[in-house]
Amino acid sequence: MQLSSTCACKSHAQLDFQLLICHLPVLYGISAVCDGGQTRSQPMEGKAISVGVLCIQGAFIEHIHKLTEISKQNEIPITVTEVRRPDQLSSLDGLIIPGGESTTLSVFLKKNDFEECLKSWICNEQHPGVVWGTCAGLILLADELTGQKKGGQVTIGGLKVQCSRNTFGRQMDSFESTIKLKHPPLYEATPPTPPSYIQPLNEDECHGVFIRAPGILKINDPSVTVLATQGENVVAVQQDHIIATTFHPELTNDTRWHMYFVNQIAQRKERKGQ
Template structure:
């Protein structure tokens, strides 16, 4: 698949292996990203579900904040799922008290994210979700899921649940509040790869 774009999965914490499995099953070349140099040669990056405060701390430890922003500025496609969506947002509500109510984020996508909006781990649920661009409902799995609020004018709502936005797109960025990597349905991974193909290649630093 030498002619296919190469994509990455942020692999500092969370369900990155599951994303990699789906992307490779669709024929993508996939690189696990833990250090800034791992972004070299990539056209897109998935930021997985996990624990967003732990991810934010590890992004600081590995010096990834600025390289991730630069990767997007040079043309890279980003998809954040659950915790990854939180990392994309302009602002975040509901950070734990031990963090002073503040949650670091990339500030790239013009939206606010409210953490744990659908409850705790025990409140997890799956629902058939109507997603723009998919012909049939997607089996969306919500685990301590956030909601996307205060969408900017350039942010397109792709899916809602109970009147709340749970998937959106802004240019070369996708955000989903649920966990597509924990299902066997690869259609959203296919949409991500279509977006990567649309925007490649990424400019060299």
């Protein structure tokens, strides 16, 4: 199928600091149209799952690629919204908060009235929403944060863990590693072939990319489930509808994390009767 898109590159320089964001995701050969910051995989049958990706900084376009890829491969109707305004949250079934610079994200959220809207969306028990924070997204979701910059930063909270910024070191200490999956639904599918410099993966392993990664120092409530570890380090957790990873699954060729996220949304919608 030929790629069809009405997307074009636009400048969003008015959002308190200059942003130049391209609206033309690579859609892996699937026909799509973009309208108002939404990517809709077509044609699909059934009710679509509406997923938002917070598009402020970080690898948000890679998350969009992964969602589009699993939509095509699994024939799941997924509508992806590039979220840059608080009023875009209300219609979402799920939200991804990508990595980036956590202090910069905090400044944006505070100045653009996002902070309280995000907290309300995440805490709304009547809504089937699932939120997934990767890297800096984990920092924003953690209830307890150590190693804050002077003056502190915005934390949305909700996830009962203690988190530390730059646990694995600074940018130059970024690394890639094999991760052990601890939650069976994550390794139901066969893992993809990793890069040549990573050892072949067992079914309960995945390839992890750690970039100035935060750490999960302590789990503060039994409701938090460990999803994955790297050596002795907890690197992925879930508490009900909140998922967090210290690493970047979107920067690998593995779609299992995004598939798990979408399945969590579908199951929650079903339980809520929506």
